[in-house]
Amino acid sequence: MLHYFLRRLAALVPVLFLISIFVFLFIHALPGDPARLLAGEAATQEEVESVRKALKLDRPLLTQYVDFLKNLATGDLGTSLRTGEPVSAMIARAFMPTFWLSVCALAWSLLFGLVAGVISAVRRGSPGDHAGMFLSVSGISMPNFWLGLLLMQFFSVNLGWVGTSGFDEPSDLILPSITLGAGVAAVMARFTRSAVIDVAREDFIRTARAKGLREKVVIWKHALRNALIPVVTMAGLQFGFLLGGSIVVEKVFRWPGLGSLLLDAINFRDYAVVQAEIMLFSLQFLLINLAVDMLYGFINPAIRYK
Amino acid sequence: MALASDTSPVVPKEKTARSPFSEFRRRFVTRRAALASGFFLLLMLAMALIAPWILPFGPDEFDYRNTLSGPSALHWAGTDEFGRDIFARILNGAKLSMFIGFLSVTIGAVIGVVAGLLAGYYGGWLDSIVMRISDVLFAFPGILLAIGIVAILGAGLTNVIIAVAVFSVPAFARIVRSGTLGLKETTYVEAARAAGAPNAIIMFRHILPGVLGAVIVYFTMRIGTSILTATSLSFIGLGVEPSVAEWGAMLSTGREYMLAGKWHLTFFPGLAIFLTVLCFNILGDGLRDALDPKLDDN
Amino acid sequence: MAAANVLELAGLDISFGHGDYTFNAVRSLSLEVKRGETVAIVGESGSGKSVSALSIMRLVEFGGGRIEGGRIRFRRRDGREIDLASLDPEEARRIRGNEIAMIFQEPMTSLNPVFTIGDQIVEAIVTHQKKSRREAAKIALDMLQRVRIPDAAQVMKRHPHQLSGGMRQRVMIAMALSCKPQLLIADEPTTALDVTIQAQILRLIRELQQEQSMSVVFITHDMGVVAEVADRVVVMYRGEKVEEGDVETVFRSPSHPYTKALLKAVPHLGAMRGTSAPAPFPVPGKSDEAPAAPAAPAAPIAYDSEPLLSVRGLTTRFDIGEGLFGRITKRVHAVEGLNLDIWPGETLGLVGESGCGKSTTGRSILRLVEAEATKLRFDGEDLTRLSKSDLQKLRRRIQFVFQDPYASLNPRLTVGYSISEPMLLHGLEDRRNAFDKAVWLLEQVGLQADHANRYPHAFSGGQRQRIAIARALGTDPKLIIADEAVSALDVSVQAQVINLLMDLQARFGLAYLFISHDMAVVERISHRVAVMYLGQVVETGPRASVFEDPRHPYTRRLMSAAPVPDPQKRITDRPLITGEVPSPVHPIGNPPAINEMLEVGPRHFVAREENGGRPAHRAA
């Protein structure tokens, strides 16, 4: 397994290299002219050209890619076309807010999703199960901006319990993480429910009961652990998503995170920032999924990797 | 004394052979809630089709003297900023929204399921390639991917569906792969192999039904997300024309008026999406229960 | 409730399904068990034994069954009397695993695949006894050693899928016994154990029984075991109790026709003494005394022709890892340099200690696990060189009956479909005919046509086993590897199934690799026998020579440990074997030595004794 792990880790390097080519080509293939965007719609063509020169965007694409790669190899992510700031500084600043937001969102939604899912599974067909389904479906069909604005109106404007937006203190995490986690919680709950139902009738669950284990232990330990694989898969996917920063939630809550950064960067075709962010997201995804893959082996020892 | 006599008081005799599919159908039709949900969805579609003949307003009838009015006897769900009847638009949008939501997820699911099965079952380099591709697809921010896809393929309904389908593929692939990894180690898969089953049969008949529960759950949840995603595409100029009635678009434009107390602009399209997703979920639950014979005897 | 009784069942009714599909699995069953007493329940496969046991545990409802009526009175440790049938679930839970413990019939699927063996036993102990995990772990280890699991400390850290069938069964036994229950319900606890270990286990149960006057309900098909352990016998047939009495009376003068038929079908070790060819069982009802002649006289085996299957140097090893990332430190040498030949129309009986690698041998032959350095020839083809698709086609001609029938049936397919699938796969029949043939096969193994549309979970252990056999017969194979294929069948059904197998052999020249622990069955059906020990064959030869003149010490032990189905010949003080249990686990780079075989009679080979499993030379 260690071997497998190390091999997978080493395989990341060529994968990232391929991603870098793909990302570079992709971004430059997108319609949009950063020089024009920076100069503004009201700018004259001369203004645009001077911006283009200043940004060194007038050079051939290959030269730009080679530069990008050279810099990347030395750990330099380049400078933002838009602000002239080093990209690494921008990402470093935006990373933690997004990290905290996604960790909080994931934590509560996992907790809620697991609990609700297991309870629904155990009480299949009961009013509680139906309520769980109702909540989950609400969670998934309520768009983030809707829920976010609603929560903000109620808890910040009307009740004044927490600030509306921004990230200055821990309590600012509450509303955005609820908003962000709602969809995740919904999916997790439905997933857990389905997975637990799948294992609840297995013989080894009967064995667990025969030992006289408390129903809680039977369900939460024996059944859940066996049901965990799809759940962990989903959680890994969601965490990957969340770490990319939710553009909508970050926008609504004025969150100084990767999502906002990315949105601005995309809007302005700020190539260096978009490239760097996608590379970062890819790396995150690769690592999270690697971790999830390793977890499979721990959760279900019959799963082997060669 | 014949031990194999037929006198035991077991279930009524049935001589016909039942394929796994007919078995599944037999068990499915007993789930009343699921049938009702399916019926409701069809009803909604049917209403959408006959709406022009039964409703007093068309979805594209503008009335600038009567904008943003709340629900009334005349306009059941009120009117929007152009004075168009929201109820008519919702009914009319049912076709498109359900079509986009359902079709795109279906395409994504089919591709994802096959990719996930292959990756999980064969493992090795195939697994690496499929999963790394899906990692990268995931890492690309949705809008960027959408802009890219539409930049390559052009705007339009078909391409929206393709774009949304592409978003869904990686998740399905991962879900299926994870289930496959476990199921391929089971004894009954080994038994099928010992009986000489080719890989395709093992994957699709023996492993797939085991992961289908999770697939169905994700599928039904994903439909709502897809309706909303398709909308965000039309908002960056990549989807269907914004004037076409479509739930997600109605919901998005309505948000501007939300704080101004015009809740009906968002509420009704939201409700439509909610009901659709709910129905698909109930339907999905019925399907997944029907797939699990052990739940039969409850 | 009589003061001496621990358990009293009165008028117990259990059913499954609803409406049209209602099925009464057990009807008005009454039964009592005294303190310290062992009651054996025997009976037809599918007669409701397991279901009754589960209802005592109040577990039947979790499997879709219902207790429709009747009482299950139980006397608790403190002397209080309760009705388990109407007890509230939480109370029932406290009794389960504590005062009543159960060993399940199918150990393969009854262990949680994701937890280690150690965790699962420790958990059972910690739940009811005031013990720390550490103390519990010590008890668990001790228990595993007492059930003679080799390398117990190491097995504690392993997961169920890494154990052989018999090892898992012993784990279940250890788990049940570790709680020192008042009442032990053992549902076929020794089907997967070879007779030497079975003897140990029975002895162990008896000891514990005496120590704490535990009562035992013993469900089994092995009349030898019944004769050895039971005080009283209850016979069940089609959901009802048809006979009850103390063991000697029942054996001596059975009253119900079913019991009579049953006892008549019991195979006796040594019954075949003096014959060389296998012979079918006497068919109950047909002729009372003499064994029926086979339908067609079996042709003599042409041992000078090329064998159907020839295995040379079969070696299968499993790595076992330790630590967080599973660093591989040791290896299970499950099969090591094994040679086997099977000729067309021949039955090779493979016996051996539990965990010695019999199932692995079977799986390696079919290339279900990858073996190392092996030459495999089947029907003139080199199995190891075959392309994937050719291998697939070839599998039609070799069928495998898994030791664990339940796990080997896809839970989402009806059994009718499962049985017809191999025929469909190989294009032997069209859909309709395949299903008809499946129904016919079901009837051949003593099940009914309407069972075809049921799912595996709705069958009893023995029924599932017969389904697995029916599946293997569908494709007209040339060789069937039957891994404990008849162990869960009551003797009458067993006789019927075995006769079917022998009939097919006579008619179509089928060959069998018959893996079994039941020495009497092996004696009856084998042409030749191979005895395995620690991954290697230690003795092989014609059945008559091996059974009548066993040479290897392990073979001798096996012969003498087989229980005799006669309560009067009960051996109560068989000595417990103690000390280190030999184990096939070796550190990496230190493989065991390969036995050298000596020919001691015509085609009769025995391993050089001094090499009996001990390494003769270390790797340089």
Added chain:
Amino acid sequence: ADLGIAMDQIFQKMDPHNSNYNVDYVAASGVVERLIGFDQNMKLVPQLATSWEGSDDAKTFTFKLREGVTFHDGTPFDAAAVKANFDRLADQSQNLAKNSLFKVVESVETPDDFTVVLKLKEPFGAMINTVAHPSVVIHSPKALAELGTGVEKKLVGTGPFKFKEWVPGERLVLEKNENYWDSGWPKVDKVTFFPVTESATRASMLLSDEVQFVHILPAELSERVQSSGGYEVLEVPGITVWTASLNMLKEHFKDERVRRAFNLAVDQQAFVDVVYSGHGIVPDSPIAPDTRFYEAQEPLKTDVEEARRLMKEAGYEDGFEIEIWGTNSSTGVRMLQFLQQQLSQINVRAKIVPMEGATRSEKVFSSMVPEESTFDMLMGGWSPSTGDADWHLRPVYATEGWIPKIYNMAFYSNETVDKAIQDALNTADPEKRQAAYSIAQKQIWKDNPVVWLAIENKMAGRKKGLSGVFQMPDGTMQYSKAAFE
């Protein structure tokens, strides 16, 4: 007291010389001041200059400077300081975004410490307004020398507030300048700007008192702010004129009757009502009333019958198919839908294409070849940030402004108009300029190169009791005189 202000966009570059964005100008305006400013109605008012005048030939412009002003870093404010800034703006090699404003400048002279004279290469009558452009600020010359382009990270000026901290994308913090030249000001200790792109969030921040002023409040939200006591909605008519340019290179729009029919078919008042919830006015000239040299023309009419008649006359009774490009903002999408519906009345079948900003920038402003343009109508709005007619008529209606060069999206070209615009530039005499612009406006109005749509009001939300903070018609705002009651 502290003041919080929520802006609708994120700040790009803090150095106004190098920015094209109003938000940047607004934020910087409290720190770095200009020679001339605007009052609430876009009338010129003195700031660091006390008076100014232009020569008749519009080639020489003289500014008298305020005395006794020092920069935040202690450097005295004088003509040299102004020259340093003007030279920087005029230096084409610096590639600053606003170089082009000073392209016509030949030299900057400083006859004495408090007089600056601009000499131009050619007549440019709009120079005074150019100097009043919000980007033409005066940095401390010391800071310019030391920091170069780095001033954008640390502004040093003469304004009432000193630059404290800028966290891009998050906030900009300014603090009180105790030595401000205008004694008695400023009256708040600290000003914090928050860029908040989501308008509902801006409104929420105001309502929960996290900010006291919201710049750009969409009309839909104004009701909410108004109805919750304690807050007021400020509203001024803007100077942005929204139009849908008709591609005059296309055959059907070469016909004057068709263009007229389009303008007649569209109900501008309904447009204002739907798109801006009624918060705006219908234009009655190519430029807005608050733009200098504005002259009202004949009011727009809506007459679908007449429009149909004209279409028929032009041979398009059955209409034709067109493609309208617009932006993907919610108002942009609303505009498109509105036009689509209105034009359907004269059988014109419009396909509407909202475009994501960057895509639009490429398609319209970078790769546009006028002769190959595929759009029929293009939505756009122009606001002359110099407040002068020149910077509206020239970019949008002069031949030299054809996209992608500037903003003439109709490819409109009319000799009379081109000449009038040039004439007006050749003099600094307001009367002569007025006359020239009058000709231009009349001609453009007659030619209908665009469908005129609306001039939206600039709305803002403010906490009651706060004064001196307000938005301007050009989309900027002022806060130097902020004071709480």
